[in-house]
Amino acid sequence: METSLPTHSDNHAAHHGPAKGIKRWLFTTNHKDIGTLYLWFAFIMFLTGGAMAMVIRAELFQPGLQIVEPHFFNQMTTVHGLIMVFGAVMPAFTGLANWLIPLMIGAPDMALPRMNNLSFWILPFAFLILLMSLFMEGGGPAFGWTFYAPLSTTYSGDSTALFVFSVHIMGISSIMGAINVIVTIFNMRAPGMTWMKLPLFVWTWFITAYLLIAVMPVLAGAVTMVLTDKYFGTSFFSAAGGGDPVLFQHIFWFFGHPEVYIMILPAFGIISAIVPTFSRKKLFGYSSMVYATASIAFLSFIVWAHHMFTTGMPVAAELFFMYCTMLISVPTGVKVFNWVATMWRGSISFEVPMMFAIAFIILFTFGGFSGLMLAITPVDFQYHDTYFVVAHFHYVLVTGAIFSLIAATYYWLPKWTGVMYDNKLAKWHFWCSLISVNVLFFPMHFVGLAGMPRRIPDYSIQFADWNQIISLGGFAFGLSQLIFLALLIKACRKKGEPVPAKVWDGAEGLEWDLPSPTPYHTFSTPPKIK
Amino acid sequence: MTDHNEKYYVPEQSPWPIVGAIAFFLIAVGAGNLVAQISQSGTGGWGRYVLYTGIALIIFMLFGWFRDQIKESTTGMHNHQLGVSYRQGMSWFIFSEVMFFAAFFGALFYTRTISVPWLAGAGNNAMTAAVLWPNFEAIWPLTTTPSGQTTEAMGYQGLPLINTLILLVSSITVHFAHTGLELNKRGQLKVMLAITVLLGCIFLALQVMEYIHAYRDLDLRLDSGVYGNTFYLLTGFHGLHVFLGTVFLFIMLLRIFAGHFDSSNHFAFQAASWYWHFVDVVWLCLFIFVYIL
Structure with missing residues (x-):
């Protein structure tokens, strides 16, 4: 889309720079500052959760118990999951939303900037509480990130109340963030930025925000019932009082399945921005992408019980959830098809964001296929709670969501900092990550199909060879992310070649018309969009 | 736009x-x-x-x-655009509140229609029922839990019915307060809003009386099995929302006496009244599904 930008003298009112010192970050209402805070917080959480994964892989390097107690192992799997879902992936996408949505739709800032600050700053406190609880007597949460009753009620430790309240705060943060995004997109689009001109990242976040507002309160309800069951004598999840532990799973997965799409829809938006740029073609099938995203969001509400096939639901319910789940592969297939069709006969160049995007398309699709296998009810009876499930969701979340986040960082980082990242380090980061992540997660399929259960610190001796390879892959993947850390520090200290406004010659969108680095305030008067 | x-x-x-x-x-x-x-x-x-x-x-x-x-x-x-942002933000916040209550209504529907009948042997659960709790009968309200704890059910007559009428009337009064504001009839606005706040307080007082009655006379407690659980969590969270809504409206009343708001600029008042209508609708669902059915 062609744009004509206002000249700089037009918007002198908002043209003061950032405040000095720590106040800038504590009191900020600037979407770029808050986006940066979110992204760094998410990255620190990613390394923290990653360190916990290293503990898990070290313990699983050989059968028997070597390094940690089983109870501590359970805390590691639990907090690793919670941190990666709520502390790394979700805040990272919110950070990107903060940085990019106002730039992409020609808005001066998010619609509700002060609430934006609040929704970020409660997040570090929530994770402080969660991490503090690890040091309590009796340890932190050890019931898995899904906190199934009765593990989280009858059999949980004293830190459960802290866990519940920290999840409440994470939920409040997500809801406020989502309200901000959705109102920004509804109300702050520049004149002429009609719905079907929105970049797909904006579209996917719009639908994600709707999912967040719909399901995070349900999670709040679930943890509240866990709290009252544990501490106030209710029996929602206890058959003796007329409740049912399976009720917990229904409520949790009614949140949990849309949550899966919350973590992947913005990734679809990112890939839909990167692939056309480096293929030097328009995105194939823009409107079908929008409808596919909406269809996935709708379907995500009626598939939750595919996580519960082994709980003994009536057969009719199992079939319903099986078919609905398989139906999701149709809109997802549309997306993958469109990305490939975009590349078809494009003049493709392989810059690092594009390399991560292509890795995403292949490996996410791979994770989608193992998801289809898991969707088949009778087959799932065998796969349930094995490493096959672990392999599946790590393919869609690590090589899916995390790879898209890394791709997005490489794609927009020069725009944010004004300098090109260190391309050599970036290529090292890509190849080390790509190889190690497959060494890490691919063999999990084999041990899973052979029957190795998840969330157990010990295993039968025949799984030892593959587990050693998996652990080595894990350590290598963990170390590879330190390359990324070094690269990010270097870029943030503005070491590198200055870049022009349009960093990538094939890029389209309002953000590429702004100077690099982007000024502190942008679009103080709305741009004209033709 | x-x-x-x-x-x-x-x-x-x-x-x-x-x-x-x-x-x-x-x-x-x-x-x-x-x-x-x-x-x-x-x-x-x-x-x-x-x-x-x-x-x-x-x-x-x-x-x-x-x-x-x-x-x-x-x-x-x-400016006008910020007002629109506030209104949309408030609407989405209310939607998130609806989903919060939906979790508890979901628990209510699940226990009523699935877990309690299953515990008594419905579906393919005859053996489970025979082995675990052979004397358990599936009735709702669940006055005897599988483990044998007993309670009495709360009827809808009396306090709950009066409370329903109070909230319905308060929804009407807050509407007339709103039209009073829009037509610049400050007198109507003040009287109607004051009545609404008063009705909110009466509702809360009656609900406290109802809880005392439940604990003292019916032995209906928070830990009286899923009937008591769903009863107290649904009515309790609703009561909390009535309390917050009443405080919200009361602050609006103070601001109106201080001369704030006019017919075109009154987002805070509008948000408070939307919130109040939402609380009213939740109560109607509660009254039907918790008390009557």
Whole structure:
């Protein structure tokens, strides 16, 4: 889309720079500052959760118990999951939303900037509480990130109340963030930025925000019932009082399945921005992408019980959830098809964001296929709670969501900092990550199909060879992310070649018309969009 | 999207969000500690003081934040677009509240139609019922739990019915307060809003009486099996929302006496009235599904 930008003298009112010192970050209402805070917080959480994964892989390097107690192992799997879902992936996408949505739709800032600050700053406190609880007597949460009753009620430790309240705060943060995004997109689009001109990242976040507002309160309800069951004598999840532990799973997965799409829809938006740029073609099938995203969001509400096939639901319910789940592969297939069709006969160049995007398309699709296998009810009876499930969701979340986040960082980082990242380090980061992540997660399929259960610190001796390879892959993947850390520090200290406004010659969108680095305030008067 | 936003308004930096974040932290740590200590020893330790500090801080934060906000609004710094953002934000917030209640209604429907009948042997659960609790009968309200705990059911006549009428009337009065504001009839606005606040207080008082009646006469307690659980969590969270809504409306009343709002500029009042209508609709669902059916 062609744009004509206002000249700089037009918007002198908002043209003061950032405040000095720590106040800038504590009191900020600037979407770029808050986006940066979110992204760094998410990255620190990613390394923290990653360190916990290293503990898990070290313990699983050989059968028997070597390094940690089983109870501590359970805390590691639990907090690793919670941190990666709520502390790394979700805040990272919110950070990107903060940085990019106002730039992409020609808005001066998010619609509700002060609430934006609040929704970020409660997040570090929530994770402080969660991490503090690890040091309590009796340890932190050890019931898995899904906190199934009765593990989280009858059999949980004293830190459960802290866990519940920290999840409440994470939920409040997500809801406020989502309200901000959705109102920004509804109300702050520049004149002429009609719905079907929105970049797909904006579209996917719009639908994600709707999912967040719909399901995070349900999670709040679930943890509240866990709290009252544990501490106030209710029996929602206890058959003796007329409740049912399976009720917990229904409520949790009614949140949990849309949550899966919350973590992947913005990734679809990112890939839909990167692939056309480096293929030097328009995105194939823009409107079908929008409808596919909406269809996935709708379907995500009626598939939750595919996580519960082994709980003994009536057969009719199992079939319903099986078919609905398989139906999701149709809109997802549309997306993958469109990305490939975009590349078809494009003049493709392989810059690092594009390399991560292509890795995403292949490996996410791979994770989608193992998801289809898991969707088949009778087959799932065998796969349930094995490493096959672990392999599946790590393919869609690590090589899916995390790879898209890394791709997005490489794609927009020069725009944010004004300098090109260190391309050599970036290529090292890509190849080390790509190889190690497959060494890490691919063999999990084999041990899973052979029957190795998840969330157990010990295993039968025949799984030892593959587990050693998996652990080595894990350590290598963990170390590879330190390359990324070094690269990010270097870029943030503005070491590198200055870049022009349009960093990538094939890029389209309002953000590429702004100077690099982007000024502190942008679009103080709305741009004209033709 | 129209010509209203020729010039954007971007608010200044504010210290209040970070104060709110610290308050949330104190509330969570305090409440987490208090709850765990009460379940262990029956009394709270230091947790309660942290909790109280957090609550005090959040009230302080709300006063400070809204004072700044009102000052900016009355000095004409807000534009039409910001008003639209606020209204849309409030609508989505209410939608999130609807989903919060949906979780508890979902639990109610599940236990009524699935878990309680299954425990009595419905579907393919005949053996489970025979082995675990052979004498258990599936009835709703669940006055005898599988483990044998008994309680009495709360009827819909009496206090709940009166409370329904009170909330319905209050929804009408708040509507007339709103039309009074829009037509610039300040007298009608003040009277109708004051009546609404009063009705909210009466509702809360009657609900306290109802709880006392339930505990003392019916032995219907929070821990009386899923009937008591769903009853207290649904009516309790609703009551909390009525309380917050009443406080919200009361502050609006104070602001109206202070001369705030006019027929075109009254987002806070509108938000309070939307919130009140939402609370009313939740109560109607409660009255049907918790009390009558």
